[in-house]
Amino acid sequence: MARGLGQYILIRALMIIPTILILYTLVFFFLRILPGNPVMAVVGTKNIPPEQLEHLMEMAGLNKPLYVQYFDYLKGILHGDFGVTLAFPMGKPVWDYISQRFPATLELAIWAFTVSVLLGLITGVLGATKKGTKVDTSMRLYSIIAYTLFIPWFGMMLQYVFGIHLHWLPTSGRLDPGVDLHTITGLYVLDSILTGNWEALVSSIRHLILPALTLGIVLSGAYTRLVRNNMVDVLSQDFIRSYQARGVPDRKVLWYALKNAFIPVVTLMGLQFAILLGGAVLTETTFSWPGMGTFLVDRIDYRDYNAIQGAVIFFAFFVGVISLIVDIVYAILDPRVKY
Amino acid sequence: MLLEVKNLSIYYYTLTGVVKGAEGVSFSIDRGEWVTFVGESGSGKSTVAHAIMNIVPSPGRIVSGEVVFQDRDLLKLSKEELREIRGKEISMIFQDPMTSLDPLRKVGDQVIEVMTVHGIPEEEARERAKELLEKVNLPPDRLDYYPHQLSGGQRQRISIAMAMAFNPKLLIADEPTTALDVIVQDSIMDLIEALKAEGTSIYFVTHDISLAAERSDKIAVMYAGKLVEFGTVEQILENPLHPYTKALIEAVPDLWKEGKVRAIPGYPPDLRNPPSGCRFHPRCPLAKAGLCDAEEPEFEEVEKGHYVACHFPGGWRG
Numbered sequence: 001m002a003r004g005l006g007q008y009i010l011i012r013a014l015m016i017i018p019t020i021l022i023l024y025t026l027v028f029f030f031l032r033i034l035p036g037n038p039v040m041a042v043v044g045t046k047n048i049p050p051e052q053l054e055h056l057m058e059m060a061g062l063n064k065p066l067y068v069q070y071f072d073y074l075k076g077i078l079h080g081d082f083g084v085t086l087a088f089p090m091g092k093p094v095w096d097y098i099s100q101r102f103p104a105t106l107e108l109a110i111w112a113f114t115v116s117v118l119l120g121l122i123t124g125v126l127g128a129t130k131k132g133t134k135v136d137t138s139m140r141l142y143s144i145i146a147y148t149l150f151i152p153w154f155g156m157m158l159q160y161v162f163g164i165h166l167h168w169l170p171t172s173g174r175l176d177p178g179v180d181l182h183t184i185t186g187l188y189v190l191d192s193i194l195t196g197n198w199e200a201l202v203s204s205i206r207h208l209i210l211p212a213l214t215l216g217i218v219l220s221g222a223y224t225r226l227v228r229n230n231m232v233d234v235l236s237q238d239f240i241r242s243y244q245a246r247g248v249p250d251r252k253v254l255w256y257a258l259k260n261a262f263i264p265v266v267t268l269m270g271l272q273f274a275i276l277l278g279g280a281v282l283t284e285t286t287f288s289w290p291g292m293g294t295f296l297v298d299r300i301d302y303r304d305y306n307a308i309q310g311a312v313i314f315f316a317f318f319v320g321v322i323s324l325i326v327d328i329v330y331a332i333l334d335p336r337v338k339y
Numbered sequence: 340m341l342l343e344v345k346n347l348s349i350y351y352y353t354l355t356g357v358v359k360g361a362e363g364v365s366f367s368i369d370r371g372e373w374v375t376f377v378g379e380s381g382s383g384k385s386t387v388a389h390a391i392m393n394i395v396p397s398p399g400r401i402v403s404g405e406v407v408f409q410d411r412d413l414l415k416l417s418k419e420e421l422r423e424i425r426g427k428e429i430s431m432i433f434q435d436p437m438t439s440l441d442p443l444r445k446v447g448d449q450v451i452e453v454m455t456v457h458g459i460p461e462e463e464a465r466e467r468a469k470e471l472l473e474k475v476n477l478p479p480d481r482l483d484y485y486p487h488q489l490s491g492g493q494r495q496r497i498s499i500a501m502a503m504a505f506n507p508k509l510l511i512a513d514e515p516t517t518a519l520d521v522i523v524q525d526s527i528m529d530l531i532e533a534l535k536a537e538g539t540s541i542y543f544v545t546h547d548i549s550l551a552a553e554r555s556d557k558i559a560v561m562y563a564g565k566l567v568e569f570g571t572v573e574q575i576l577e578n579p580l581h582p583y584t585k586a587l588i589e590a591v592p593d594l595w596k597e598g599k600v601r602a603i604p605g606y607p608p609d610l611r612n613p614p615s616g617c618r619f620h621p622r623c624p625l626a627k628a629g630l631c632d633a634e635e636p637e638f639e640e641v642e643k644g645h646y647v648a649c650h651f652p653g654g655w656r657g
Contacts, residue, residue, distance in 0.1 A: 132354075132398060236396060238439040244394045245511075246453045246501060247426035250418070256441055263443075335485040336442060 005331060012327060016320035023316045024077075024309060028070055031305050037062060038086035041302045060086045073309060082310035087302030094310040097295055102314070103186025104174060105280050105291035108215065110187075111208050112283070113276055115216025117269065120223020125258065127224065128231030139224060147221030151279055155214040155286035162210060169210050172288035176203045211287040215279050219272055226268055230261035263334050270326030274319045340407075341508060341540050342391070343367040347404030349386050349395055356611035360386040360399060361564045365638065366646075368509070373541040375551035377587065378561035379607050384544045385434075386564075388511045391542065392431055393421060409508070427457050430502035434514040436494035440486040446497045447482025453504045471500040475530055492523035499530050510534055511542045516550070528554060549591050552576055557644075560584045563608050563618040566638060570645035580641060580652035583619050617650065625654045 039056045057063045061072065076083055082094040127139035163171035174188055175181060181200040184191050189208065192201035234240065234257045243253045281293030288294070292311055299307040331337045345365050351358040361383035368374050376384040389395045391406050393413060406413040408429065413421060433439035441449060447468060454464035469479040475496040486494055495515060502510055512531060516524040532554055535541055545551055551558055551572075558575040560568040560583065568581040579585045586603045605622035608614050614621055620631040630650055638648040 238433045238435055239441045241389070241394045241396060242431070242433055242439045242498070243441070245392050245425055245429075245431040246456070247422045247424070248452060248456050249422060252456075256444070259443055260441070334443065336487050 005328075008331075009324070009328060012324050016317065016324070019320055020313055020316045024074065024313055025070075027309055027312045028073070028305075031303070031308060032066065034303065036303050038303045038305060041304075042087050042090070060090075062086075073306065077310075077313060082314075083306035085299075085304055085307050087299070087304040087307075094307045097307065098292070098310060098314050100186070101290060101292045101295045103183075104289060105277070105284065105293060107187045107189065108208070108211055108283065108289060108291060109273075109276050109280055111212035112215035112219065112280070113269075113273070115212050116219035116223060116272070116276075117265075119216065119220035120227055120265075121258075123220070123224040124227025124261075125231055125254075127228040128235060128261075129254070131232055136228075139228060143221045143224035143228075145221070146217050146219075146224070149218045149221075151214060151218055151282040152286045154218060155211070155283060158210050158214055159287070170207050171210065174204060174207050174290060175200060176207075179203045211283050211289055214286070215276070215283045218279060219276060222268060222272065223265065226265055227261060230264055231257060234260045259333075263330065266326055266330050266333060270323040273322045273326075277315055277319065340367050341370045341372075341409065342542075343405075343407040344387070344391070345405040345407065347387060347390055347406065348402045349383075349390050349399055350402050351399045353398055353611075358610045359564050359613060360610065361390070361561075363638075364404070364561075364566045366559055366566060366569055368540050368542060370508070371535065371538050371540055372557065373535055373543060373555040374557045374559055375543040375545060375555040376559045376561060377545060377548045377551050379546060381563075381607055381610065382561040383564040384546075384561050385513050387561075388431070388513050388542060388544055391509075391511060392425060392429060423457070426453050426501075426507075427505045428507055429509045429511065430505075430507040431511040431513065432495070432498045432502050432515045435518050436491045436498060437486075437518070439498055440494055442486050444485075445482065446484055446486060446489070446494075450482065450497065450501050450504070453501045457505065467504070468500075471503055472497075474503060475500045476526075491519055492527070495519060495523075495527055496530070499527070499534075503534060506537060507539055509540045509542060511544075513544045514546070515543075517545070517547075524550075548587050560587065563613055564610055565618055565648065566646075567619065567649070568645075568647045570647075574642070574645045578645075578653070580645070580647040581619075581649045582623050582625050582651075582655065585655065617648070625651045627651075 038060055039053065039062065043053070043056070054063070061069060064072070073083060082098065084090070085092045085094060085097070123139045123142055127136045130136050159171040162169045170176065179200050181188060181191055181197055181204075182195050184194055188204035189201065192198070192204055240253060240257055243256060244250075280291065281296060283289065284291045284293030285297055292315070296308065296311050299311070344367065347361060347364045348359070349361045351360050364383070364387055366374070376387070378384050386395065386399070389399075390401050391408075391413065393401070393406075395401060401414060404414070408424070413424070416424070440446060450468045450471065451461065451464045454467060455461055459467070468482055472479050472481060477493060477496050477500070481489065481493065481497070489497070498515075510531065515531070516527050519527065528550075531541060531543070541555070543551070543555060548558075555572055557569065557571050559566055560575070560581060562583050568575065568579065568584045575584060576588065579588060583603075586601070589601045590603060592600045603622060608618060608621070614632070616630070616632040616634050617623070617626070617636050620626040623631065626632065627650070634650070636648045636650045638646055640646050641652055
């Protein structure tokens, strides 16, 4: 069993490589199909002599044949080199941006993920245990509405109500101006706790609430539905009545039912994580959150090939690792899973 | 009298209408007695079994009646009082051993839990779990297995082991052998009989009347949510009074007789809208227009301990 699991993990880990390769190839060519290039984006409508243009293209490595560009960048990635930015500011290592921006996205993702799972569990279990009642119907309605909400619109509504109207919470950024924080991990809440900086802790949590709620609520709809339906299914099974018939207290029975209903939810978590990162891009632009999302949008405007490729590859790698972890958790939770 | 069920009715409130799963069911079970409930699928045998334990699955509800167990109406007990009886004084085993154990927990943990939730310390429960497994002819190391690692017969033995944890006064067995092959069936029946030998009463559900005949003391015949005949095995098999009981007995294939098995014509009725009068009248050869389709027959004692609900009990004899 243990050896089987180890082997399985290795194979699953190796499968991340082709995933990244395919994604890189797609992004590489799509970027070059798009009108414009990094040099044009910087130069804009200014009239500059052709020799100078040629020189800029050469500096950016864009005058080489496509396949050379393709393999050059790939070779760099294999050595952990994500290249340098091609547009303003030029020549800065892409990795510097990623390492600085990614923790912000990760922090938002973790909180939004927690909010979505918790909300999904609560609403789903409520719906299932009150099946067929008005509570059930309301939870279903919640699920559909949450699922179909458009993140920028919903985010702006929350900004309007809690930020502009009630003045309860900040609507942009990660920290109040003037608050100093010595970063260790780049996750501000964690860093504040590690450095004992309570002012920064309060400030960072206050900044996280609205974006995390926006993204969390939108993503919770899918969980509500899945948890509710699984729970209904599990509760109708014989082993639940069998537990009751043996005198096991209701609360315990509900817990065992939840464990059984949770297994398919773990699968959804893996799938949702990719969507979560996509949603994070929209949330970040809505809340001016200095993460990978705003970085990507910014770099797409500049057609900064290297930066976009680097960010996408990094995202792909991250999603791959997360889904690997999900599979391992799945195997631990369900004794029936074989390799 | 150990168990007395009076006028018990259970309805299922589904989206397409109210299904009268069981209606006006009354019977009693003595100490150490084996009563077998027979009938087609959907006749209400299992519904009544669930109602005794008060675990009728939603959207079912017990709408009326009493379940008097040792002079206490189980339907009037508090949750906690009922919980103490479940698994200790009344045990239950289910039809499908594939689904009646929690797939995520080792069977040992589930066996031990029956005892710990009734106040037995963990260590002692573990020891007793091993003894229980020996009693049902399973090696004690099976406690460390997950349900999917056991065969259907082994899982049903685990269920029986859990049911035996406290020498229950009553065992409810809801088609415990239906999902098993014939040889395994027999060994499961032996285990239930052994439990009976120690004084446990048995409420046994099956649709196989020949299985019922072998080991039980009494037979209860259900049709479309109604109890139609109740009596000792001899009374029911040698002197059936309800035409449905007679048809059930004749529907059992006999190796030594030639000819086709006689099936009962027609289908069980839709319980959302059961037939008027006697529910069996659309399929009954004796049915008399104006009586059987209009008036519901009373469930009456015809001879000592032999009850039937029919306007013409034994009427085919002329």
